[in-house]
Amino acid sequence: MKRTLLFVLTLSEPGPTKYILVRTLMTWHEAMAFCRSKYTDLVSVRNLSENNQISSLLSGNTWIGLHRKTWPYWSDKSPNIFTKWATGHPHEARFKLKFQSEADLNDPAVQQQILEQLHAKLEKHGVSDFKLRWTQTDGLTFHKETKTKE
Numbered sequence: 001m002k003r004t005l006l007f008v009l010t011l012s013e014p015g016p017t018k019y020i021l022v023r024t025l026m027t028w029h030e031a032m033a034f035c036r037s038k039y040t041d042l043v044s045v046r047n048l049s050e051n052n053q054i055s056s057l058l059s060g061n062t063w064i065g066l067h068r069k070t071w072p073y074w075s076d077k078s079p080n081i082f083t084k085w086a087t088g089h090p091h092e093a094r095f096k097l098k099f100q101s102e103a104d105l106n107d108p109a110v111q112q113q114i115l116e117q118l119h120a121k122l123e124k125h126g127v128s129d130f131k132l133r134w135t136q137t138d139g140l141t142f143h144k145e146t147k148t149k150e
Contacts, residue, residue, distance in 0.1 A: 017050070019043055021057045 045051045115132045
């Protein structure tokens with residue numbers, strides 16, 4: 001199922017920058033393609049003033065030109081230099097695990113067991129109110145690394 005949200009785009013006209021809230025539900029990639037075909041691009045937030053102006057348009061979750069896989073850059077390829085995230089955001093942590101097992105680590109049952117063990121360890125160390133999930137960009141969660149000889 002596709003995740004859908006409203007999105008904001010920048011309208012390129014002479015004078016002050018104008019922002020348009022598009023109330024059509026689309027994925028981030030669909031929203032970017034729509035903006036590029038009709039106007040310019042998804043909105044980029046470059047400073048606090050723009051952030052406040054754009055925020056005044058919004059009433060809920062909305063796509064902007066920043067994608068989690070490319071946070072250093074906006075969808076128009078300009079660098080992301082304004083990072084006034086809400087407190088505690090972005091709240092994503094990634095880490096590398098090393099397993100010595102013959103189990104199929106891409107088996108959903110094995111993955112669930114690993115998540116449950118990680119969840120228990122984190123709770124034991126005082127971490128609360130969190131969710132764990134696997135991110136799969138290519139259909140596989142785990143990848144074997146090849147060892148390089150030094």
